[in-house]
Amino acid sequence: MPDLNFRPIWRYQDQLVEGVLTTLLLTAVATIAGLVIGIAGAVLIRSGPKPVRWLLRIYIEIIRNTPVLVQIFIIYFVLPSFGLKMTPIQAACVALSIYFGAYAIEIIRSGLDSIPKSQIEAGMCLGITRMQVLRHVILPPALRNIYPSVTSQFVLLLLGTSIASQVSADELFHVAGFIDSRTYRSFEVYTLICLIYFGLVISFKLAFAALGRLAFRWPVRR
């Protein structure tokens, strides 16, 4: 066991804060973009035109069956040869959004499928539009059903942002490597980074649990 000395690391607290903020930024962008992709994709894959459904299927299968590290490399290192040049942060945002979107489509689709046809029928019979049925009748109970899957996928995404370090986006894990290379305090650095990730995830989980209790208050038969 090496002797612990956190003091050298402490000098890099500004970078650490930056790293946390970047990690949160990547997570937030990918979550929002991914959920938009997820909702639109889920609706289209259920009832869109056949070619669109096929394209979505291909998208989902490619993303879910290849390493996210490879995806991010393709976006950062390969796309520039086609004239699409991005900063590391931009590339990471795009890659993680595409990645999260593929999982979100499948999760949201399963949520929409969990709503009985009779509920949709009852909505349509009231003479409201399809969009209104989707928004008011289908989505709330569907969201409740998939809430645990969405939140755990969110956690995987937050932890997965560390992969952006490989294209030198200055997120938390990249900052850790930087501090380690300057201080050679690997044990302290990675212990601290672990605790930060752990703290972030636990905070989000507590927040999601509270939010879920607030948003899904209606009684259900079990």
Place this chain on the structure above:
Amino acid sequence: MALVEISDVHKSFGALEVLKGVSLDIEKGEIVTIIGKSGSGKSTLLRCINALETINQGEIRFEGQPVSTTMPNLRTMRQKVGIVFQAFNLFAHMTIERNITLAPVLTGKVAKSEARPLALDVLERVGLADKIDAYPEQLSGGQQQRAAIARCLAMAPHLMLFDEVTSALDPELVGEVLRVMEEMARQGMTMVLVTHEMNFARNVATKLIFMHQGRVWEQGNPGELFDNPQTPELKSFIGAAA
């Protein structure tokens, strides 16, 4: 012109022809009950009236307009035709108030500020005013079904369809739902019911339809049909039901 004109309607599910040429007129103010064995096509016929099913042949007109799933005013038609289902189909994530006011508010029938008074009004008519803030799962089956009826009433429909609305209820809860429907009948609502409640069919309905093998087998005045069935099929159906 009848409120609903059904002429020579055929409907198949795959190779199975469920409706084999049904013709029927429903006048304003009539209480029509449709009886028959399961599989005779009665629920399917009911669902065709508000375009929940596409018909393969023939025509259905509501207030003179041909009804189909692709008709131009599908939503306007459905706002005028209420339907109550066997399984209630209330929205579990909404309070009773919101279940009732969702469609009237979204379609612009009432302003948001008028929504709660409207919900109270229709809930009073079904005897559930005290349940306005409850969620469906907190109500008994009979109460849920009355709330579902109130949801339809809030749209001030010109016609109400009832698809075996008491079949999923415990026997002691059937009465409260039937009483609400009797009251609606007294107030002049045009109603079409698929039902197994023979007493209702006999005493409240103004017209009785007996369906058999996808056809209207007999129709007419309920009292006469019950007392003097013309076909052996109706005779045995009434015998079995009694």
